[in-house]
Amino acid sequence: MREFAYRRTSRIDEALHLVARHEGARFLAGGTNLVDLMKAGVESPARLVDIRSLTLDEIGETPDGGLVLGATATNSAVAADPRVRGRYPALSQAILLGASGQLRNMATVGGNLLQRTRCAYFTDTSEPCNRRVPGSGCPAIDGAHHNHAILGWTRHCVATHPSDMAVPLIAFDAVVRYEALDGPGAIPLSEFYLPVGDRPDRETALPDGALITAVTVPAVKAAGRSRYRKVRERASYAFATVSVAAALDVRDGVVQDVRLALGGVASRPWRARLAESALRGGPLTAERISAAADVELAAAEPLRDNAYKVTLARNLIEAVVTELAADTGEESNG
Template sequence: MKEFSYQRPTQVRDALAAVAADDGARFLGGGTNLVDLMKDGIETPTRLVDVHHLPLDGVREAPDGGLVIGATTTNSDAAAHPEVRRRYPALSQAVLAGASGQLRNMATVGGNLLQRTRCGYFADPSQPCNKRTPGSGCSAIAGEHHNHAILGWSDHCVATHPSDMTVALAAFDAVVHYETLDGTHEIPLNEFYLPVGETPHRETVLPPGALITAVTLPAAAASPRSRYRKVRERASYAFANVSVAAALDVQEGIVKSARIALGGLASRPWRAHVAESALLDAPATADRFRAAADVELSAARPLRDNTYKVTLARNLIEAVLTELAHRANDEPFPS
């Protein structure tokens, strides 16, 4: 690693000022992504501003009856919180699917939102990567890409977003709160990540020096009967090939509302609005679930070696929705 200075402020305003004073400064949460990239020489901050001692921890009730999760809350604490498990079980399931216990104990909710969208070429300085060096090219398109994007990618990058947590947050219409020296701000998570386009190195809409302070889960999105399922290449810690976060409201065999978000398929969590619309007021049957998945996936552009993801995503969407439909009159899923 290159040498860097270290600060540990106790007030948000002081943390913002410390980063504003140094163009090379970065906020440090759990460090589970940033420190790895520093070891590889991909990230070279001149100053780390540790946010652990800021008053941004914990889960509390939101004014509308939803939940506010502080940015420095660890992934483990967020997943274990009784109200998260009761009202938004798919979020708890997603966090528990996301990493090893040791990483979850260190990683923060705010840091999880900001982990880099990446593939193996990003961490290999010997290979071109537009995300690491803008304008150098994307090695994955003609190279190894069996677990890369099939939705929303561009000729500049085909990496997939690695977070499990954000897939569930997308399904629940989460809102990201952040602060700058100009004041407090918020933005829906589904608008937080930028399309990959021609600038894959720019991943979020956050302005320079902004600090995520919390994530809000709206009360209207609460769904005790929600589910997160992840398919990966090994049972231990691994990024998703495909994942699905879903909630389904079925009344007398008819779908009254559906929430579906997909992971492992794009550079950001993919909210399946087309599939949701196709299911509204439709029979809650496997055939309808499969047809809705097909409509959503009609926009897919698989590469040479990841065509399998279309079939895998279709089958996983159908399986999760069918499971939820069968449980429509039963008790909520355990987290």
């Protein structure tokens, strides 16, 4: 690990100026991802600006009944909040499945959304990687890729996004709020993560030097009946092979609203809008659930060793939506 300067601040404006004035400066909150990458030599910031003293850790209400999750609120605090557990159970479940208690006690909302890929080629500085060194190549395409992307990838990168929290948040239309030197801004989470394209090192639409201050989760009726299911390679804490966040609102036998998002299948949390459209406005039958999953996964382009993810994702969508339907008493076998 290279030497770096360290500053702690309790003011947002000072934090922004400290980062802007020093090339290679980074914000530090929980540090559960950044510090690991620094140890591996993947990240080498010249200055760390510690923002843990900023008053950004509150979980508050919005006028419409949604929630505002402060950027430095810990994952543990969010998962345990009774409003999160009651209004957005899939979000609480995703956080609890995402990491151990020790990590959840340190990791923050903003840091979780900004964590970088866990691809082995990315974290091994002896290997080429377009995310780490643009233009150097993506050895995972012809190498070890059994747990890599099946949707939205390009020849420049086939890695997946590691966040569990981001999957239900994108299903619930969350918005990322930030402060920059030229003022505040907001980005829907659906637009926050950039498509891989030919520059996978450009991962988010967050302006350079901007500081995430909060994530707003709007009131979503369906979110109160939601679930997060994660398949992983071991029973203890591991990144998703495939995960599904689903929410369902069925009235009088008709799907009024459905929210679906997938994790572990793309470079960003994958909102399954085609599947949602296929289900919304009609009866919730086993045939329609299966057809909706097939519509979403028709665009999948598996690599040599990860075609199993297509079947796994289809089965997971069907299982979770069927379970939610049974919970509503609206399940149909027709």
